[in-house]
Amino acid sequence: MPELPEVETVVRGLRPLLTGRTILSARYDWPACLVTPDGPRFVARIAGQPVRGLSRRGKYILIVLDPDTLIIHLKMTGRLYVVPDEAVHDADRWVHFSFQLDNGHQLRFSDARKFGRVYLVEDPQTVLGSLGPEPLDESFSLEEFRERLRGRSGRLKPLLTDQTFLAGVGNIYADEALWVSQLHPLRPAHTLGDDDVTRLYHAIRHVLREGIIREGASVNWYRKPDGTKGTVQETLNVYGRAGQPCPRCGHPIERIVVAGRGTHLCPVCQVWQLA
Ligand SMILES: [Zn+2]
Structure with missing residues (x-):
């Protein structure tokens, strides 16, 4: 989508x-x-x-x-x-x-x-009316993100793709942001430390900004209005790369199903360790 x-x-x-x-x-x-x-x-x-x-x-x-x-x-x-x-x-x-x-x-x-x-x-x-904040808005600060995460017991992957929590993030950019921030998709939001939240905030904005610069991911149906493809699919780290080496550590990328959605992660880089 x-x-x-x-x-x-x-x-x-x-x-x-x-x-x-x-x-x-x-x-x-x-x-x-x-x-x-x-x-x-x-x-x-x-x-x-x-x-x-x-x-x-x-x-x-x-x-x-x-x-x-x-x-x-x-x-x-x-x-x-x-x-x-x-x-x-x-x-x-x-x-x-x-x-x-x-x-x-x-x-x-x-x-x-x-x-x-x-x-x-x-x-x-x-x-x-029910949409969450725009993650790339100037007004969407790290403090607001931290505040919205407070007390959320849901797991990170479904939470990030919940449009009432954050508007615009879906399967591809959630998987990529979690890989960038080295967080496990099944980790409950309330277990994140301050550093984790900071990394995740910047990772979400980074992957979305890069996505716009590269004019979107043409992994299936999506095309630009002129009929040509975006180029995000050429630079994905985990999404759609099950079995291929993690760009950071070389371990094969895994695909699991979270809340009915295919979810891609590096089990080494995104290991869930409670501090
Ligand atoms: Zn890795």
């Missing part, structure tokens, strides 16, 4: 293509992806709304219209891109939403597995 760096890359790619345009009309063929409002009201309401800008919150893409906001979650296989009308053909049979723009282009939402979600709302907080 696209995580913070992938979604941020999509937003940055689409921003110059959409900002200042007007959505003339919308079409869809898979109503289940549309959370709110219902289909006929969605089509009627979005027509004529100008695009004021694009932003991201967690793994959500916000296309700021006037007066509403179009919010899209890519989930497993969603892709968003803009093409000229004349380049639209039926080759991409997974396009379930398309938005006609006022410059002879279309914004298309392709989603093979149909887990993606689309919202058109007046107040984005009705969709985003």
